[in-house]
Amino acid sequence: MVNHAMPLILGIESTCDETAAAVVVDGYRVLSNVIASQIDLHAKYQGVVPEIASRAHIENILPVIREAIHNANTSLDQLDAIAVAHRPGLIGSLLIGVTAAKTLAFALNKPLIAVDHVHAHLYSVVLETNIVPPMPAVGLVVSGGHTALYHLQDLTTVRLVGSTLDDAVGEAYDKVASILGLGYPGGPVIDRLAATGDPKAVPFPRSMLGRQSLDFSFSGLKTAVLYHVRGYQGRQRPVTSLSPQKIADVAASFQAASIDVLSRKLHRALSQTNAKSVIIGGGVSANRGLRLATAQFPVPVFFPLPAYCTDNAAMSAGLAHLAFLRRDFASLDLDAITYSRFRLT
Amino acid sequence: MFHHSHSVSETEAIAAELARTLVGGECIALDGDLGAGKTQFVRGLVRGLGGQPRTVSSPTFVLLNIYDTGRLPVYHLDAYRTHGPDDFEAIGFAELLEQGGVVALEWPRRVAEVLPDKVIHVRFEILSRQCREIQIARP
Numbered sequence: 012m013v014n015h016a017m018p019l020i021l022g023i024e025s026t027c028d029e030t031a032a033a034v035v036v037d038g039y040r041v042l043s044n045v046i047a048s049q050i051d052l053h054a055k056y057q058g059v060v061p062e063i064a065s066r067a068h069i070e071n072i073l074p075v076i077r078e079a080i081h082n083a084n085t086s087l088d089q090l091d092a093i094a095v096a097h098r099p100g101l102i103g104s105l106l107i108g109v110t111a112a113k114t115l116a117f118a119l120n121k122p123l124i125a126v127d128h129v130h131a132h133l134y135s136v137v138l139e140t141n142i143v144p145p146m147p148a149v150g151l152v153v154s155g156g157h158t159a160l161y162h163l164q165d166l167t168t169v170r171l172v173g174s175t176l177d178d179a180v181g182e183a184y185d186k187v188a189s190i191l192g193l194g195y196p197g198g199p200v201i202d203r204l205a206a207t208g209d210p211k212a213v214p215f216p217r218s219m220l221g222r223q224s225l226d227f228s229f230s231g232l233k234t235a236v237l238y239h240v241r242g243y244q245g246r247q248r249p250v251t252s253l254s255p256q257k258i259a260d261v262a263a264s265f266q267a268a269s270i271d272v273l274s275r276k277l278h279r280a281l282s283q284t285n286a287k288s289v290i291i292g293g294g295v296s297a298n299r300g301l302r303l304a305t306a307q308f309p310v311p312v313f314f315p316l317p318a319y320c321t322d323n324a325a326m327s328a329g330l331a332h333l334a335f336l337r338r339d340f341a342s343l344d345l346d347a348i349t350y351s352r353f354r355l356t
Numbered sequence: 357m358f359h360h361s362h363s364v365s366e367t368e369a370i371a372a373e374l375a376r377t378l379v380g381g382e383c384i385a386l387d388g389d390l391g392a393g394k395t396q397f398v399r400g401l402v403r404g405l406g407g408q409p410r411t412v413s414s415p416t417f418v419l420l421n422i423y424d425t426g427r428l429p430v431y432h433l434d435a436y437r438t439h440g441p442d443d444f445e446a447i448g449f450a451e452l453l454e455q456g457g458v459v460a461l462e463w464p465r466r467v468a469e470v471l472p473d474k475v476i477h478v479r480f481e482i483l484s485r486q487c488r489e490i491q492i493a494r495p
Contacts, residue, residue: 100418156418175413176413177414178395189390190390230396234391237391238391238485
C-alpha cells in the first residue's frame with residue numbers, strides 16, 4: 012500500500028493511437044506507466060487509422076487502467092483525482108479516454124482534471140527528475156501531429172508563439188521513410204540510418220520563412236527528398252535504384268536539414284525572449300540528432316526521459332498535479348476537443 | 357480546364373479562382389503525388405473564400421481540419437492513412453458532405469467508392485521541379 016500524504020492522480024491518455032494510463036504521486040513520482048502500443052496494428056497501414064484506433068482504444072482502455080492501478084500497488088479508492096487528456100486529437104479516440112475518466116470520476120466521487128495533451132508534453136521533463144527548468148522557458152513540442160514553439164512563463168502559463176504552416180516534423184519523417192521504402196514509423200529508422208550516412212551528401216532546403224518567423228514549414232523539404240529519390244518527373248525512378256549507402260545518405264541529409272531548422276528556430280526564439288532554458292517534448296524529442304544539435308545551446312536544454320517522449324499518460328497525471336493544487340477541476344460534462352487550447356492570436 | 361503553376365503562389369491563385377465559383381455543398385477531390393501542392397491548393401481555396409490562409413495545415417495526422425471563412429466553411433480531409441471506405445466513413449465523411457460547406461479531400465483514390473456522384477476533380481501532375489499541371493474537371 013502506498014502511503015500518500017501527497018496527491019495520487021490517475022492519468023488517462025487516448026488522444027491518438029496510444030491507449031495509456033498512469034499513476035503519479037506528487038506530480039513527478041511515476042508509480043506506474045502503462046501504454047498499450049498499437050504500433051503493430053498500424054504498421055500494416057502506414058499510419059493512424061481512425062476506425063482501428065477507436066476500436067483498439069475501446070478494447071484497451073479498461074485493461075490498461077486496471078494494469079496501471081495494479082502496477083502502482085494502489086486501488087481506485089486511494090486516488091485523489093482522475094486526469095484525462097481531452098484535447099487535441101482525433102475525436103473518436105479522445106472520446107474513449109474522456110468517457111472512461113468521467114465515468115470513474117462520477118462513480119468514485121473524485122475530482123476530474125482536464126489536461127491539454129501538448130501542454131502535458133512540455134510538462135513531461137519534470138517526470139521522475141522533479142527538476143523544474145529555469146523560467147521563463149522556450150518550449151518545443153515535436154511529434155507526428157505537432158510542431159510548435161511556446162513561451163512558458165511558468166509550467167502553467169504557456170503561450171503559443173509559432174507552429175508549422177503545413178506538415179509536422181514527425182509527419183515529414185514518416186513520409187520520407189515511405190519515399191525511401193523504410194516502413195512506419197519513420198522517426199527511429201531514419202535517426203538510426205542517419206548515423207551511417209553523410210549529412211552533407213544532399214543539400215536539402217532549410218525553410219526559415221523570413222527573418223523573424225517562429226513558424227515552420229516541412230512540406231518543401233519532403234518534396235525535395237521526393238525529387239531527389241524519384242527524379243523530377245515524380246514517379247520515374249523507383250527507390251530500389253538507390254544503394255543502401257545512398258539511402259543512408261538521403262536519410263542523414265534529410266535529418267540534418269530538419270534538425271538544423273528546429274535548432275535555428277529555437278535559437279531565434281531564445282534571442283527574441285529572455286528565456287533561461289529550453290524544454291523539448293514529443294516523440295521527435297527522442298531523436299539523437301536533435302539531442303546532439305542542442306547540446307551546445309547557450310541555455311540548459313531539458314528533454315523528457317525516453318519513456319516519456321512519445322504519448323503517455325504519466326505526463327497528463329503529472330501536469331494535473333498543478334491543477335489539483337489550484338483546485339482547478341473539470342465538470343462531468345467535459346467535452347473532447349480536437350484542437351489545442353493554445354492558438355496563435 | 358488545364359492550368360500550369362510555377363510556384364506555390366500560382367497554385368494558390370488557381371485555387372482562389374475556383375473558390376469564387378463555389379456556392380456550398382461541393383466536394384473537391386485533390387489527386388496528386390506527395391509534394392504536388394494539394395495542401396497549398398486548399399490554402400488558396402480558404403484565401404479565395406475570405407478565410408485565413410494561415411490556419412491551413414496538413415490534415416494527414418489529424419485526418420480533418422475545419423476552417424471558417426467569410427463565406428463557406430471548408431472541411432479539409434485526408435485519406436492518406438486510411439485503408440478503405442469503412443475507416444473513412446468513421447470520421448463522418450457522409451455527414452460533412454451534407455453541411456453545405458466545401459469538402460476538400462486529399463488522396464481520394466484510397467476511398468473512391470464513397471465519393472459522391474458530383475465531384476470537382478483536381479488532378480496535379482508534377483511536370484518538372486518548377487512546373488505542375490493542374491487539371492480542374494467539374495461534374
